[in-house]
Amino acid sequence: MAAAELGLDAGFIPALHKPSALLPIAKHRDALLYTVETHPVTIVVGQTGSGKSTQIPQFLEKAGWCADGKVIAITQPRRVAATTVAIRVAEEFGCELGKEVGFSIRFEDVTSEATRIKFLTDGLLIREALVDPLLSRYSVIMIDEAHERSISSDILLGLLKKIRRKRPELRIIISSATLQAEEFLRFFSESTEEAKSADTVKSDEKQDAPVGAIVSLEGRTYPIDILYTEKPAEDYLEKAISTVFDIHTSEPKGDILVFLTGRDEIEKAVEAVSERSAQLPAGSEAILPLPLYAGLPTEKQMYVFDEAPANFRKVIFSTNIAEASVTIDGIVYVVDCGYVKLRAYNPQTGIETLTATPVSKASAAQRAGRAGRTKAGKCFRLYTEEAYLALPDANPPEIQRSNLAPFILQLKALGIDNVLRFDFLTPPPAELMTRALELLYALGALDDYAKLTKPLGLRMAELAVEPMMAKTLLSAPSFGCLGEMLTIAAMTSLGGSIWVQGDAGKEEAESARRKFAADEGDHLTLLNVYQAFVTKGRKEARFCHDNLINFKAMTRAMSIRAQLRRWLERFGITEDDSSSVAQAGAGAGVNKAEQIRRCLTTGYFAHAARMQPDGSFRNVSGTTVLHAHPSSLMFNRKADWVIFHEIMESGEKTFIRDITKIEKNWLVEYAPAFYSTM
DNA sequence: GAGCACTGC
Structure with a gap:
């Protein structure tokens, strides 16, 4: 029925979201469903804006993956993502949140008997495994943003590899934004010692059929010009500030996002920019500098989303929070200082450190991508191209630089006694494991044989x-x-x-x-x-x-x-x-x-x-x-x-x-x- | 006498 017949032509209401048919992913629907149908593991490579998190679950539901009351689970590394994506999918699906489409995070379970598509945090899915070790209520489990390598999603991948052997009908989807797809595929294709012995029992499973396949989706992003400095910057904070003024005076309209490493730097930069902007020639457009970091009160964080007043160019000085957790529209220019504060854990001393470290190529790409969300953009890297080429592809995953005691405890509670032989995507250093085991032993959670004690150890895990x-x-x-x-x-x-x-x-x-x-x-x-x-x-x-x-x-x-x-x-x-x-x-x-x-x-x-x-x-x-x-x-x-x-x-x-x-x-x-x- | 990037159960 045409809109005119309904008398809607008088006042159109702008669509809140792009109709899903317009998303690039729609073209790949059949190929994707076929891969899922024929392979236990599907690796989906798609950039931000490809619609993978919102569309794939709906494709699967419509293709019948929720028959017999089974549920599709999609894990997210962050609570906000689990809730916001669920809200959007419920809207597109045309149901009330918590009915067919719901979400579950700590303290908030918005699901019901009717729920077929469930978004949840990765940590919560591990907890569900404590109650239901084979995660048997799910027909498909999608690990979204797996390339971020959160400790929980890494552990989930190991668990799913194990579960898959007992549940060959389970479908696993790994969503990855970068070059890591092959690594995920290799992980699921390699059989472990344990798996080899299990496979001899299950000789009916076709040995030569590939376990998984990679599906690539193009994103909906605009071209971004990447610019490097000629020589290494002596003081990246100063360089960042001067770059902001250079952009402001010589580049067309568009907001600027500057990546720095912490609160201190950000407050200094904001102050410096407001002082120096007073020296801008009279009558020219002004600069509105805004800070963004996790410790900032929520109301103040919200300012970055407001449109700048007329004749102002918005400049946001942000920590890594704007790299993946927070998306700001209207950014045309990105300034990347090239550093990030990373947490590390020293197993010898048990002390955590927080140190500024050069970013990875993956991070640099993600930061640059923040400039091309609404139109073509530019990214100014405050380092040389040579320095870029020397950067690692990715930062070491969290599991290699964290206190593992809480996770070892969870694995033990899941019945994985030999944690040293657990199938990790990237095994943590032995000293981290030893330190964690020693602490758990001293606390009485493990006995002399490194077995979980009952009830103390089990209760601690829960x-x-x-x-x-x-x-x-x-x-x-x-x-x-x-x-x-x-x-x-x-x-x-x-x-x-x-x-x-x-x-x-x-x-x-x-x-x-x-x-x-x-x-x-x-x-x-x-x-x-x-x-x-x-x-x-x-x-x-x-x-x-x-x-x-x-x-x-x-x-x-x-x-x-x-x-x-x-x-x-x-x-x-x-x-x-x-x-x-x-x-x-x-x-x-x-x-x-x-x-x-x-x-x-x-x-x-x-x-x-x-x-x-x-x-x-x-x-x-x-x-x-x-x-x-x-x-x-x-x-x-x-x-x-x-x-x-x-x-x-x-x-x-x-x-x-x-x-x-x-x-x-x-x-x-x-x-x-x-x-x-x- | 001076300060913590980001997540999560």
């Missing part, structure tokens, strides 16, 4: 907190402080976002914090903040504002706490109705705070340190100098022995965060094997 905190929580009932420990676990898992680093002066922020300070340290301080919030903050709108507390973070702490409590209830561990520390200190249970500190020691004994006369700390072996992070109460207080939640090296110094005073003899009492020589 709790969605780090192993050290899981152990602490499971010890809490015997110290009579489960209620408090649940709160502390929820609060520490927020990772520093409790205080709003508003425009208010530092002193003001300090004094706000001091109101909740507990002599024993940061953990009890966090407990005080939470308890004040649940008694006052939820009722009084001004509470958070007056105390510079992040309301959203506190709400999140409440749901994390509730989730942890429910998990423990499933183990038959219920919260005691113990009184708050404040009350305890004032009255009957004077030792409550001590019980909490003791309980923390049962999980965090490996994170112990002793204060030196100069106020710095040393680790137990005395080999490393540690500093209380400026956000810690212990930053300017006296202490002797302490335990801490987190350790991180940044710049020249190694900082510890969330610190609580303990007694030295508790270390030997709760971790005799670990501290036998003390």
Whole structure:
């Protein structure tokens, strides 16, 4: 029926999204379905804008892959992606979100009996495997953005390879944006030792049929001119700023996106640009510099999406967040400093570092691609072409530079006892494995044969907190402080976002914090903040504002706490109705705070340190100098022995965060094997 | 006496 017959011609409503028939992927529909039909594994290579995440699940559903009540799962490395893609697909599919099309992320399960296409985070799918090891409710599992090599998606690939042998009918789709397609295909084609023995049993499976195939989809992007510097930049920050002005004065209209490495640089750049833009000739277009980084309050992050006012050119100075997590329309020019801050983990010291590292070719390509989303663009790389050619193809995957303890625990709980022989796409270094196994053993999660202990180890695996905190929580009932420990676990898992680093002066922020300070340290301080919030903050709108507390973070702490409590209830561990520390200190249970500190020691004994006369700390072996992070109460207080939640090296110094005073003899009492020589 | 790229259960 023509639109005119319906009388719609008077006022057209612009389409929210491109009709799917216009997406390049539509041309590949039949080829794609045929490959999925005939191969257990399909590698889809498509750039951003190819529509793979939204279209492939719908093609599959229409082709009958959801018969018999089976479900198609699509995993995403980020929560936002899982929700936004689900919303879009539900719209295109013409259903209410949570019916045929739904999503599931931690704390939010928007699915139902009717759900056939389900978007979820990769970490959550691993958790589902704990309950349903063969992921038997899914007919097709698509791992989206697999090229990002998140630790969870890497582990999922290993699990799926294993599951595939027991479920030959399962279809696996790996979506990859870059040159890594062959590597994924090789991974699924190679048989492991374990698989070889399984294949001899299953001789009916055709040995010579290819396991997988690669399907390429073209993206819908515009050409981008790549420009390099003639000589290496001495100071890329300065070079970035001058490049912005060069673009502004000599290039046509269009917003600029500048990739830098961190908050410091970004704030400096924003300041420098606003100062220098005053010197622009009168009457010329002005520059509007905007910062973008994860630590920025959400409202301020939103400014980057607003259109610049008339006669302004928008310049966004961003961290890596704009490389994949956040997409800004209207960017025509990209300036790439060539560096990214990467997290690394030193298995010898157990210390995480965050260091600026040259980007990979894959990252550089992704950054440049941000310029060509709406029309032809330009990318200014602040390094020479020679330097570009010397860059690695990709950064080392996360699994090779992380603390593996939480993942080893999960694999063990999935029945994979020999984690050293688990089929990793890229095996982690042996020292990382050893370190993780040693920690899990010291915590009592593994026995002398490296088998998961029951119930302790199994329960630790099922709790969605780090192993050290899981152990602490499971010890809490015997110290009579489960209620408090649940709160502390929820609060520490927020990772520093409790205080709003508003425009208010530092002193003001300090004094706000001091109101909740507990002599024993940061953990009890966090407990005080939470308890004040649940008694006052939820009722009084001004509470958070007056105390510079992040309301959203506190709400999140409440749901994390509730989730942890429910998990423990499933183990038959219920919260005691113990009184708050404040009350305890004032009255009957004077030792409550001590019980909490003791309980923390049962999980965090490996994170112990002793204060030196100069106020710095040393680790137990005395080999490393540690500093209380400026956000810690212990930053300017006296202490002797302490335990801490987190350790991180940044710049020249190694900082510890969330610190609580303990007694030295508790270390030997709760971790005799670990501290036998003390 | 001074600061953390980005995810996630």
